Amino acid sequence: MTVAVKTFGRIGEAAAALSAERGARFFGGGTILMRMVNEADPDVATIVRSTDPALARLAVSSGRIELGAGATMAAILAERDLAFLHPVARTIGGPAIREAATIGGNLFAHSPYGDFATALLALDAIVAIAGGFGQREQPIEEFLAGRDRGGRQLVTGVSFRRPAADSFRFVKVARIRPKGVAVLSIAAQLPLASGRISGARIAYGAMDRAPVRAKAAERALEGRTLDAAGVAPAVAVAAEGAAPVDDAIASAWWRREILPVHLRRLLLGAGA
Amino acid sequence: MRTPVQFSLNGEEVAAFVEGGANLLDALRETVGDLTVKGGCWQGTCGTCTVLIDGAPRLACITLAETCAGRSIETVAGLRRGPDLHPLQTAFIEHFAAQCGYCTPGMLMAAKALLDRKPSPTREEVVEAIGGNICRCTGYEPIIEAILAASRAGDRRSA
Numbered sequence: 001m002t003v004a005v006k007t008f009g010r011i012g013e014a015a016a017a018l019s020a021e022r023g024a025r026f027f028g029g030g031t032i033l034m035r036m037v038n039e040a041d042p043d044v045a046t047i048v049r050s051t052d053p054a055l056a057r058l059a060v061s062s063g064r065i066e067l068g069a070g071a072t073m074a075a076i077l078a079e080r081d082l083a084f085l086h087p088v089a090r091t092i093g094g095p096a097i098r099e100a101a102t103i104g105g106n107l108f109a110h111s112p113y114g115d116f117a118t119a120l121l122a123l124d125a126i127v128a129i130a131g132g133f134g135q136r137e138q139p140i141e142e143f144l145a146g147r148d149r150g151g152r153q154l155v156t157g158v159s160f161r162r163p164a165a166d167s168f169r170f171v172k173v174a175r176i177r178p179k180g181v182a183v184l185s186i187a188a189q190l191p192l193a194s195g196r197i198s199g200a201r202i203a204y205g206a207m208d209r210a211p212v213r214a215k216a217a218e219r220a221l222e223g224r225t226l227d228a229a230g231v232a233p234a235v236a237v238a239a240e241g242a243a244p245v246d247d248a249i250a251s252a253w254w255r256r257e258i259l260p261v262h263l264r265r266l267l268l269g270a271g272a
Numbered sequence: 273m274r275t276p277v278q279f280s281l282n283g284e285e286v287a288a289f290v291e292g293g294a295n296l297l298d299a300l301r302e303t304v305g306d307l308t309v310k311g312g313c314w315q316g317t318c319g320t321c322t323v324l325i326d327g328a329p330r331l332a333c334i335t336l337a338e339t340c341a342g343r344s345i346e347t348v349a350g351l352r353r354g355p356d357l358h359p360l361q362t363a364f365i366e367h368f369a370a371q372c373g374y375c376t377p378g379m380l381m382a383a384k385a386l387l388d389r390k391p392s393p394t395r396e397e398v399v400e401a402i403g404g405n406i407c408r409c410t411g412y413e414p415i416i417e418a419i420l421a422a423s424r425a426g427d428r429r430s431a
Contacts, residue, residue, distance in 0.1 A: 003293035004273065005338055027336060031316050034334035037293045038314040047293060047336065074328070094404015095382065096322050096329040179403050 003037060004046040014050035015130035015154040024048050026154055028105035029072060031097060055104075055156065058082070066159040069104025069128075073097075073116070084168045088119040088187070091172040093179055104155045107140075108147065111206050112182045112249050115172055117144065118205035121213060122187035123168070125160040129153045144210040163189050171266050172205075173258065175249070182206040183250045184259060186214075186266050190226065197221045197230075202263070207242040207255060216240035217263065231267040238263045279340045281306065282350025290337040297321045297332035299340075300347065308348035310377050312406075319405030322378035323347050329385040331404075348377045351384070360384060360422045369418035371409035378405045383419045392423055 006024075008014040018024050023045025027033055036044050055070030060081040067076075073089040076082050077098065092101055092115055106116040107127065117140075125140040131153040140158070170187045174180030185205035191198050200221045202214040216237040224230035244255040264270075274289040281304060288303045297314070300306045300323070309332055312318035316334035323332045324346035351358035360380050363369070370376045379402055386393055386401035393401070398419045407415060 002273070002291045005275065005292050005336070007338070030334045030336055030339075034295055034336060035315045038295060038333065044293075049336075049339070093316075094319060094329075095385065095401060096319065096331045096404050097316060099325075099328045099330055100316075100334065 003044055006046060006048050008048070008050045009052060011050055011052045011054060011130055011154065011156055014048050014052070015156075016132065017046075018048045018152045018154050019132035021046055021152075024152060026104075026152075028070060028102040029100035031093070031101045032105055032109060050154075057157070061162070063162060064159055065162050066157060067103050068157045069107075069155045070102050072099060072103075073101045074099045076103075084163065085116075085119065088116055088170050088172075091115055091174070091179055091185075097179075103158060107143070107155055107158075111209050111245065112184075112247060114211055115182055115185045115205050118185050118203045118211040119168075119170055119187040120158055120160065121203035121211045122170075122189045122201045123160040123163060124189070124201055125158040127155055128157045128159070130156050141213060144212075147210055164191050167191050169266050169269070171262055173262055181249050184244070184255050184262065186259075186263055188266060190221075190267070192226075196223050196225055198223070202234075204242055204259070206249075207239075207244045207259065209243075209245070212242060214238065214241065214263075221267075226267055226269070228268065231264060234267065235260045235264045275338055277337055277341050279342060280344040282346055288337075294337045295333050296323070296330075296335040296337045296340055296345075299337040300332060300345075306347050306349050308377055310374060312374065317406070318375070318378075319382065319402075320375050320378040322381045322405060324381055324385055327385065327388060329382050329404075346381065346384070348380055351380065358384075359425045360387070360419065363418040363422035363425065364415070367414045367418035367421055369411065369414040371407075371411045375405055375407045375409075379407070379415055383422070386419070387423055391426075393420075395420060398423075 025044050027047045027049040055068045057068040059066040073092050076089040121140050126137050127140050127143040167190050172185040173183045187203045189201040200218045202217050203211050205211050217234040220234040238260040239256045244252040246252050273292050277290050278287045290299045297311050300309045310320040312320040314333045316331045321332040322329050325343050382402050382405050398416050
């Protein structure tokens with residue numbers, strides 16, 4: 001099937017083209033869209049792409065971090081100042097996929113994919129979006145919840161506050177390590193105040209149709225210490241709010257069974 | 273609508289007209305005529321279509337051909353120089369690293385990307401480099417040994 005390919009030098013032009021046509025899809029790295037094109041998916045009539053270098057920017061400081069939606073997993077791995085995200089990027093496909101896969105694309109990857117989006121959810125990221133309305137920003141939780149409700153908006157980047165040293169943790173449970181498809185993934189931001197958790201953020205991948213926050217576990221961790229007794233209440237409510245599905249990787253039942261085990265290990269820093 | 277695309281293929285300038293939405297794999301095989309690139313899944317899953325674009329490994333089946341304009345593409349067709357096989361090819365033969373052979377082009381290019389960047393990789397790095405390439409004959413051990421042997425040979429050339 002032949003589709004139209006429209007290339008624009010500026011993000012705004014691409015966003016306008018995307019919102020103007022029902023069958024238009026934005027080309028990030030191609031790992032999702034090219035599969036659809038190869039399968040002659042009738043939902044793809046036009047590929048919109050942009051060569052705007054702003055899409056690939058990485059603005060890393062000690063405070064806030066801004067990542068262009070077109071930045072690849074390989075670019076993340078090449079940036080020393082993003083070392084805390086390397087364990088996440090390294091689990092996404094093999095080297096060839098990581099050269100193509102983008103941050104923006106990962107935000108649209110359906111479960112059981114989307115491990116980077118899971119990490120961004122735990123980091124409380126803000127998603128920058130361009131559309132027919134102009135520019136706007138949206139908290140990632142809200143973005144992911146409404147992601148599949150339609151609307152052809154162009155995600156231009158994400159931003160978040162750099163997590164405190166050693167406060168960000170990530171694990172991906174896969175049958176093939178490290179790059180297999182997720183049975184589940186867990187990202188957690190665990191800030192400590194006087195040795196106790198204050199404002200934890202925990203996100204699950206592959207435990208719903210899009211990455212979700214583990215709010216019951218977050219609440220149960222508040223004011224607790226990261227030891228066996230301290231994390232026990234959070235582990236007890238680990239699966240609250242999660243709605244995993246059966247797929248070729250694992251059953252929903254299995255995902256629920258192993259989630260508390262891996263959450264406990266992550267919180268205690270025991271690895272997977 | 274067909275679009276003209278110009279790129280370097282194994283050091284030679286190539287111009288081709290590609291269909292809208294064409295992937296690089298189909299463009300190379302059907303338009304340019306480089307049949308050393310194999311197609312397996314057309315989903316970015318199996319790795320047999322691995323080529324190098326500007327030195328980095330990429331999956332040709334999920335690479336939009338139009339994005340390759342002005343880029344440098346390497347395939348297995350460019351490994352051999354005259355009668356001489358590339359050290360990786362020699363090592364694959366000597367270590368029985370090709371069984372059915374279908375994954376071999378992708379394995380060779382993934383390995384070349386690694387050795388061009390890191391001439392003396394560790395075994396772990398070799399495993400990581402071919403982590404996106406599936407061998408359904410499950411011949412991974414000979415493949416890993418062959419890549420390590422090629423790295424030890426020390427006379428690789430970069431294309």
